[in-house]
Amino acid sequence: MKYSVITTFLLILCFAFSAVGQDLSRLKKLSKDLKRQSEDLVERTQKDLKKSEMRTQIEIESAFMANQLYSSTVLIGRLIKQKYHVSEIRYAGMVLSDMAKRFPLETKHAFEWKKSKDIVSEMSRELRGLNAGVIETENYEVDEEKILGKTFWSGMVDDDVQILVQGSMVTTKTITGQAKEKGLFSFTSALPQQSRIRVGVRKKSGRGKVHVVQQPDESNDYTAIIEVKDEEGGARAYSLEIYWYRR
Structure with missing residues (x-):
C-alpha cells in the first residue's frame, strides 16, 4: 500500500506546470x-x-x-x-x-x-545544490480554511531583500540596496518542521514584486525564503502576510 x-x-x-531553467x-x-x-x-x-x-x-x-x-x-x-x-x-x-x-x-x-x-x-x-528559483508569487491564493498558520511582517525595502522564516523566527537579508531595520513580525503559530508544508505570501502594501523563492524542507532545515524586489528607486514600506498549508 x-x-x-x-x-x-x-x-x-x-x-505539474513549473519549469526549471538551469543545468540538470x-x-x-x-x-x-x-x-x-x-x-x-x-x-x-x-x-x-x-x-x-x-x-x-x-x-x-x-x-x-x-x-x-x-x-x-x-x-x-x-x-x-x-x-x-x-x-x-x-x-x-x-x-x-x-x-x-x-x-x-x-x-x-x-x-x-x-x-x-x-x-x-x-x-x-x-x-x-540547485537553486529553487521563484515558486509562488503574491498572486497565488489558497483557501483560507486550508491555512495552518501565518506570520505578518512589515518593514522597509530598498531594491532587493530576502525574508527567511524558520520555526517562530524571521530574519532579513539585504541582497542589493541599502540595508534597513530588520522589520517587525508576529506569528499565529510556528512554521512546522514537517514535510509537505508549502508557503505562500500575500502583499498587503508595497509597490514591488514579492515571491517565495524557497519552500521549507529537510534539506534547508525547514526554512522558507520570501524575496521582495523594489526596483523603482528609494526605500518603501512593505507589509506581508506569509502563510503555510499542507500539500
Whole structure:
C-alpha cells in the first residue's frame, strides 16, 4: 500500500506546470544510472522467484521493491527531462530517499541494492545544490480554511531583500540596496518542521514584486525564503502576510 502511494504521488507530480531553467545534466545522468540499476534488480529478483519452488518473504518483498524502484526512476526521470520545478523534483527525490531506507541490503543482491542507495544519495546531494528559483508569487491564493498558520511582517525595502522564516523566527537579508531595520513580525503559530508544508505570501502594501523563492524542507532545515524586489528607486514600506498549508 505505501509503495503504491509513493508511485501515485510521483505520477501526480508529472502533471505539474513549473519549469526549471538551469543545468540538470548531472541529475539526468544519475537518473539514468539509477534506472539501469533498477532494471538489473528487476531481472535478478524475477529470476529468484522463478528458481524458487517455495518463495520466501524476502524474495517476494525484494522483487516488489525492485519493480517499485524502477517505476519511480521512470517517473522522476520524466520530471528531470521535462525540467519541472526544482521544488517538485526535490520533493520527489526526498520520497525516493525514503524508499532507499527500506532497500533489502541483507539479501544476496546486497551489492546491487547498496549501489542503488548510493546513487539515490548522490541525487539528493545534487538536488540540494540547485537553486529553487521563484515558486509562488503574491498572486497565488489558497483557501483560507486550508491555512495552518501565518506570520505578518512589515518593514522597509530598498531594491532587493530576502525574508527567511524558520520555526517562530524571521530574519532579513539585504541582497542589493541599502540595508534597513530588520522589520517587525508576529506569528499565529510556528512554521512546522514537517514535510509537505508549502508557503505562500500575500502583499498587503508595497509597490514591488514579492515571491517565495524557497519552500521549507529537510534539506534547508525547514526554512522558507520570501524575496521582495523594489526596483523603482528609494526605500518603501512593505507589509506581508506569509502563510503555510499542507500539500
